[in-house]
Amino acid sequence: MYKYDNYDHKIVNERVEQFRDQTQRYLAGEIADEEFLPLRLQNGLYVQRLAPMLRIAVPYGMLSSHQVRKLAHIARVYDKGYVHFTTRQNIQLNWPALEQVPDILAALAEVEMHAIQTSGNCIRNTTTDQFAGVANDEIEDPRPWCELIRQWSTMHPEFAFLPRKFKIAVCGSEEDRAAFLLHDIGLQLVKNDAGELGFEVFVGGGLGRTPVIGSSIRKFLPKEHLLSYLDAIVRVYNRYGNRDNKYKARIKILVKAWTPEVFAQRVEAEWEHLKNGPSTLTDKEISRVKRFFSAPDYQSINATESADKLAAIAADNTAFSRWLDRNTQSQKQAGYRSVTLSLKPAGVAPGDVTDKQLETIADLADRYSFGELRATHNQNVVLTDVIESELYNLWKQAKASGLATPNIGTINDMICCPGGDYCSLANAKSIPVAEAIQRKFSDLDYVYDLGDLTLNISGCMNACGHHHIGHIGILGVDKKGKEWYQIQIGGSANKNASLGKVLGPSLARDQITDGIEKLLDVYVENRIADESFLSTYQRIGIEKFKERVYAPST
Amino acid sequence: MPQVLKDHCVIEDNWIPLEASSETVPEGDVLLTYNQWQDFSEQLPTHNGSVGVIIEGNAEIEDIVEPLLNLPLIAINFPKFADGRGFSIARLLRERYNYQGEIRAVGGFIRDQLYLLSRCGFNAFKFSDDTDLTKAANSLQDFSETYQVSADEENPLFRRR
Ligand code: HEM
Ligand code: SF4
Numbered sequence: 124m125y126k127y128d129n130y131d132h133k134i135v136n137e138r139v140e141q142f143r144d145q146t147q148r149y150l151a152g153e154i155a156d157e158e159f160l161p162l163r164l165q166n167g168l169y170v171q172r173l174a175p176m177l178r179i180a181v182p183y184g185m186l187s188s189h190q191v192r193k194l195a196h197i198a199r200v201y202d203k204g205y206v207h208f209t210t211r212q213n214i215q216l217n218w219p220a221l222e223q224v225p226d227i228l229a230a231l232a233e234v235e236m237h238a239i240q241t242s243g244n245c246i247r248n249t250t251t252d253q254f255a256g257v258a259n260d261e262i263e264d265p266r267p268w269c270e271l272i273r274q275w276s277t278m279h280p281e282f283a284f285l286p287r288k289f290k291i292a293v294c295g296s297e298e299d300r301a302a303f304l305l306h307d308i309g310l311q312l313v314k315n316d317a318g319e320l321g322f323e324v325f326v327g328g329g330l331g332r333t334p335v336i337g338s339s340i341r342k343f344l345p346k347e348h349l350l351s352y353l354d355a356i357v358r359v360y361n362r363y364g365n366r367d368n369k370y371k372a373r374i375k376i377l378v379k380a381w382t383p384e385v386f387a388q389r390v391e392a393e394w395e396h397l398k399n400g401p402s403t404l405t406d407k408e409i410s411r412v413k414r415f416f417s418a419p420d421y422q423s424i425n426a427t428e429s430a431d432k433l434a435a436i437a438a439d440n441t442a443f444s445r446w447l448d449r450n451t452q453s454q455k456q457a458g459y460r461s462v463t464l465s466l467k468p469a470g471v472a473p474g475d476v477t478d479k480q481l482e483t484i485a486d487l488a489d490r491y492s493f494g495e496l497r498a499t500h501n502q503n504v505v506l507t508d509v510i511e512s513e514l515y516n517l518w519k520q521a522k523a524s525g526l527a528t529p530n531i532g533t534i535n536d537m538i539c540c541p542g543g544d545y546c547s548l549a550n551a552k553s554i555p556v557a558e559a560i561q562r563k564f565s566d567l568d569y570v571y572d573l574g575d576l577t578l579n580i581s582g583c584m585n586a587c588g589h590h591h592i593g594h595i596g597i598l599g600v601d602k603k604g605k606e607w608y609q610i611q612i613g614g615s616a617n618k619n620a621s622l623g624k625v626l627g628p629s630l631a632r633d634q635i636t637d638g639i640e641k642l643l644d645v646y647v648e649n650r651i652a653d654e655s656f657l658s659t660y661q662r663i664g665i666e667k668f669k670e671r672v673y674a675p676s677t
Numbered sequence: 678m679p680q681v682l683k684d685h686c687v688i689e690d691n692w693i694p695l696e697a698s699s700e701t702v703p704e705g706d707v708l709l710t711y712n713q714w715q716d717f718s719e720q721l722p723t724h725n726g727s728v729g730v731i732i733e734g735n736a737e738i739e740d741i742v743e744p745l746l747n748l749p750l751i752a753i754n755f756p757k758f759a760d761g762r763g764f765s766i767a768r769l770l771r772e773r774y775n776y777q778g779e780i781r782a783v784g785g786f787i788r789d790q791l792y793l794l795s796r797c798g799f800n801a802f803k804f805s806d807d808t809d810l811t812k813a814a815n816s817l818q819d820f821s822e823t824y825q826v827s828a829d830e831e832n833p834l835f836r837r838r
Pocket of ligand 2 (some may be wrong): 550584
């Protein structure tokens with residue numbers, strides 16, 4: 124994992140002091156509300172329905188056990204004893220007091236963390252695959268590149284006041300686990316015919332009101348040119364993005380208006396001036412950053428023997444075997460597996476964890492996972508590099524802390540935004556909908572039989588819960604002051620990303636679980652062999668689903 | 678006398694913006710909008726005093742920059758502080774066109790932007806409200822280290838660390 128040197132420490136500490144001064148001047152009435160707004164946003168502080176919310180950056184999802192213990196401490200001392208994992212691999216506190224935020228930021232800085240640019244119209248935290256470095260299908264570890272982007276984007280002098288927020292994701296594998304095509308810039312690590320490393324560059328993806336899948340504007344960007352090319356893209360956007368209407372201000376709108384081809388030409392023209400300039404990455408810097416992500420000390424393990432032993436334990440224990448099946452996966456290092464700790468037990472807001480659970484997670488990471496862990500964009504936590512023979516012990520400890528619900532990748536592993544319980548923009552609540560669904564589909568055999576299924580819930584069209592890209596998406600809408608829910612189906616977030624289609628008129632809250640059950644019935648009746656929900660939908664289309672859900676009840 | 682924050686010092690500001698209704702250019706150091714500057718182009722060669730021009734963040738700087746480079750001052754207007762286009766324009770003037778004169782921020786920018794503005798090449802700040810310039814100057818020094826290349830730093834941190 125990346126470690127700060129004196130330079131990084133200095134920059135983050137100075138940022139804390141800058142914000143401390145700004146907060147004091149604001150509280151003294153020397154800064155107007157509208158001027159303080161972007162200053163606090165760029166330090167992660169958002170005002171929501173009941174209290175401010177502080178969004179803490181978790182660069183590309185990586186955390187150390189040390190940092191997690193500090194987060195537990197912060198949650199206890201400055202908040203109500205829990206934190207929320209977001210869909211952008213970040214962490215949110217729901218109840219901090221403004222006056223204490225500078226102290227929270229100072230506490231974070233002690234463990235090399237910050238909240239810089241986690242909100243506001245600037246370049247946000249760069250996200251990536253939670254299985255970076257261990258994925259079987261990895262082309263190249265994306266994390267060093269994410270760290271280079273983090274440093275480049277942190278207080279970039281030119282891009283702190285963009286037309287709108289700006290999100291970058293990097294994909295280093297064959298499968299996409301970062302929804303990178305739904306980001307303002309999506310970078311795919313690729314190798315050219317000569318075996319050299321570079322990026323395919325996509326722009327203009329995004330969710331929100333106008334969901335768009337990103338377009339490729341460059342097939343191969345040699346790796347050393349990464350930062351100057353990003354400068355060129357963001358400069359073109361900064362100068363020409365719409366600033367009159369915030370709903371038309373994302374880069375996706377500019378790319379659409381100009382067409383991706385013209386946008387690409389403008390970027391290339393700008394880049395001509397920047398190419399080979401001082402921002403060109405040096406081999407020395409690339410290897411300096413890569414060193415932080417070198418492989419831990421793996422033992423050499425007899426893979427067959429290890430697998431046999433594991434199978435033997437699983438054969439005796441259904442609960443363990445279910446968890447092993449759903450919540451762990453193999454990695455490229457034989458004899459090791461990656462474990463997903465589920466933050467989605469029924470009855471808890473998806474992604475919420477308590478201070479105690481954070482401490483357990485830190486302990487588990489120390490004991491089994493070289494002291495590191497990852498936040499996922501599905502709002503769970505991943506422990507990589509767990510030696511197979513330790514899985515059973517890990518499972519017992521995780522289970523005792525409510526972190527081992529065997530539901531990863533199932534309908535109950537839903538993505539869910541904070542919705543009307545917290546968010547002032549919400550049309551409807553989302554957390555109670557998630558809970559109702561988890562309670563309804565509590566029969567594990569049924570849930571496993573449904574296989575991989577993503578269900579995403581947003582409380583309004585801002586789409587923080589990614590409803591457009593769930594196989595099933597639920598969107599809160601407001602009808603004459605009442606909460607209703609629109610159902611979409613057929614979305615997906617992978618290399619063949621697709622946006623869901625609206626099923627029909629929206630449903631009342633108490634009709635949703637029945638509606639979902641009917642969708643699932645149609646799937647089960649129509650699937651061929653082990654076809655997934657998404658594939659069945661793609662084959663048979665929306666009609667059958669629609670008919671069933673809206674059939675007059677008998 | 679009005680004041681301006683320039684090169685980290687609070688000094689008297691001699692530059693007089695030209696009134697919109699003005700039919701002639703009065704003597705002295707005058708600050709013209711880009712349109713005025715074009716309208717009065719015939720009078721300016723014989724003008725007694727200096728001439729500076731105010732451009733907007735949406736300027737197609739590539740197309741208009743040539744003659745501006747001879748001026749002692751180019752001001753960039755911020756219609757509101759959240760409009761960040763001027764940051765790009767200033768960097769282009771300094772880094773691409775090697776402009777050496779004064780680049781002045783005018784309009785709705787705020788004190789807490791000074792550090793980043795100065796990184797992009799602004800060296801003078803003319804507030805449109807009664808911001809205390811001596812205090813504001815502190816914000817120029819919010820940071821002592823930085824990652825990126827910009828008008829004030831030829832090399833990114835990774836070439837220096
Ligand atoms: C409670 C406070 C929150 C508010 C007021 C809020 C507000 C917004 C708004 C206005 C947008 C749309 C922006 C646009 O399209 O330009 C948005 C998008 C988004 N938010 Fe939130 N949000 C909140 C919390 C969260 C949380 C907790 C998460 C993660 C669980 C999240 C993740 C996202 C994501 C992933 C997007 C979509 C990004 C895109 O359009 O590409 N937000 N949010
Ligand atoms: S989707 Fe809407 S309701 Fe949910 S957090 Fe975002 S803005 Fe709030």
